[in-house]
Amino acid sequence: MxxxxxxxxxxxxxxxxxxxxxxxxxxxxxxxxxxxxxxxxxxxxxxxxxxxxxxxxxxxxxxxxxxxxxxxxxxxxxxxxxxxxxxxxxxxxxxxxxxxxxxxxxxxxxxxxxxxxxxxxxxxxxxxxxxxxxxxxxxxxxxxxxxxxxxxxxxxxxxxxxxxxxxxxxxxxxxxxxxxxxxxxxxxxxAADVHERCALLRVAQITGALEAALHRSIDYAKERKQFGRAIGQFQAVQQQLALFGSDAAAVACAARAACQAAARGPASFQIAAAKLRANQAIGLATGTAHQVHAAIGFTHEYALRHATQRLWSWRSEFGNDRYWAERLGAAVAARGAENFWADLTERDDAAA
Amino acid sequence: MQSFSFDPVVLPPGIGEFRAQIRAFLKAELVSTPAVKKANSWAVYDAGFSKKLAAQGWVGMVWPKRYGGYERSSIERYVLLEELLAAGAPVGAHWIADRQSGPALLKFGSEEQRQKYLPGMARGEVYCCIGMSEPNAGSDLASVRTRAERQPDGRWKINGQKIWTTQAQRCQLIIALVRSAPVDEKNRQAGLSQFLIELNTPGIRIRPIVDLIGETHFNEVFFEDCIVGAECLLGVEGAGWAQCTGELSLERSGPERYMSSLALFLELLRVAGPNPSEVLRQVIGRTAAEVWTLRQMSLSVAGQLAQGKDPTIEAAIVKDLGNSFEQSLPVLVQSITDSGVRLEDDSDFVQVLTYLLQTSPSFSMRGGTREILRGIIARGLGLR
CATH class of the missing domain: 2.40.110.10 (Butyryl-CoA Dehydrogenase, subunit A, domain 2)
Known part of the structure; x- marks a missing residue:
């Protein structure tokens, strides 16, 4: 940065x-x-x-x-x-x-x-x-x-x-x-596609909300004791949080790449891919965050919901998974097998 | 605030021309390669291809010129690798030497070892295999039992067994992790050393293992009173663990950790045509988004390695997510093709599908299991 x-x-x-x-x-x-x-x-x-x-x-x-x-x-x-x-x-x-x-x-x-x-x-x-x-x-x-x-x-x-x-x-x-x-x-x-640029705004916000839910879950897993030790010491909990962390990292990386592309100009493919990837991470992320927190995370008073309720909303706003998969899938299929890899690399090479 | 670092890479100017050069070479070389052979390209051994690639200056391309290298940048090497994999080039012969054995020699090897082996590796003629796993040491690598005992004359006597050693039957060299001092139960990672050994040394026996599709990639390697010279020690006696785990981040960070099923996606696009059904469009869209995201992550790790950083955790993330993707695709494709798939057909599409259905379970074992990787990631999150 x-x-x-x-x-x-x-x-x-x-x-x-x-x-x-x-x-x-x-x-x-x-x-x-x-x-x-x-x-x-x-x-x-x-x-x-x-x-x-x-x-x-x-x-x-x-x-x-x-x-x-x-x-x-x-x-x-x-x-x-x-x-x-x-x-x-x-x-x-x-x-x-x-x-x-x-x-x-x-x-x-x-x-x-x-x-x-x-x-x-x-x-x-x-x-x-x-x-x-x-x-x-x-x-x-x-x-x-x-x-x-x-x-x-x-x-x-x-x-x-x-x-x-x-x-x-x-x-x-x-x-x-x-x-x-x-x-x-x-x-x-x-101005060419305001809906698309709004989707990119949400992708950027999703990276933050995912990170917030992740940090809360990690802190809670280190604090909450059952069977005489912090639940975060159990491998089953660690592996779930590792997956959550990996998905949050994937969305953060996709968001940065899409924003970099949008800064250069047309970025329809990158924004579509980033919003779709972000949407797909939300299910696992929110599910894991609530599972780790168990009942306490389900209360109105506890702040976890501020992240998870936003994530559930933002997944639908400016294009759900089906919407963006359709746009990407139709475009990629139309270009065909011979162009897929060339198009993928060309987008980044062009910036060089 | 971000838990992990995936800064974007800005590719160097002129990378497009280099890519075009690679594509022109591969187009000519692979014109008659069948689709199924392209499907798991870095597992396909083809010494002829490795030598031709080396003649282009594309094996050991980042190594110093005095050892036969070309001193190109590691980002250029990354671009070469992803092009080789995207085209499905048969790069299995030299892959390990180029990726980790050569770099291990440059980092830890003696001047004599470097001069003796690196130029041959860079010519695409000398290949190396990885002697880490043993029958009772897989994920728990520190429990290796193969022993090296120093002889009165300074040489070493090696006894024990390695297993799952890919291409050992076709390589000239192995880097073996062995126990060179008795085990200390309080610190099992101490007392391990790496040896660089020529596989034609007396006392070494190699037995191929047939895998579930009938191919012989991996082997058992037996050391039976195998006597090697003092000069075969790689790096520092007793520092084998640190040397070896350094090698693992090279082993885990490359584009081969997410691209192994790309051939199937390309075949799917071919059979789907330009106007596929909605179900197929959905799968194609989701797959394209995943491939794009994984490539951005993989490129970022390559960029960090190029800057001399050690993105161990980020490499583990890319491998874990990449393997999960590579494994999910064959299952997904089998489940959604429009008229169903008849697995006895011999079309390119079906051959690639059945090949990957059967081989993809191994993707999350080779180079570190899913469970080990997630342990590393959990440690990165502060949970261990």
Missing amino acids: SEQKQMLADAVIRLFRDAGDISSRAEREGFSSALWNQVEELGLPLVLVPEDRGGVGGDWEDVLAVLHPVGYYGIPLPIGEAMLASRLATDAGFDLPAGVSTVAAEIQGQLSRSADGYVFSGTLKRVPWGRDAQSVAAVLEFEGRPHLLLLLLPSAAASVHAAHNLSGEPRDDLYFEAAAVQAAPVASAD
């Missing part, structure tokens, strides 16, 4: 470590503006925005450096979403959105021109922290070209259907009726 990335990661870790049991608090009290303000002070939403546009000038590897701790500490804020929304706004030539910004990967509806700009009628589905956002970015095909839409909230033209995932993170449907919006053509790598 470069020195700059390490400094960023260290600052983020310090902030979140000192935030206390923020997950439980958010379940009771909702959005934490105080923590969001600190996140903004660190410049985290602007990680992907170029320096000459007022941003941090980082890339997707920096995104991972920030979102790993977001996942590790279960931070209930749309930090990754804000990074992507700000980047997309910059790509479309807009000013940086003020306040809490998020991104919608699922958009249905109509964009049309009005006397003084654009009007949107339609639905944004499962928008992370839609109810708390001051702006939502989404990409919609218009006049034959992808356009970035920036929808401002709250708005008289918008209504919110509140919903949340298993760990209480808001995933809201937003309905717009003839809402005035900012819109402009956008052609960047990040």
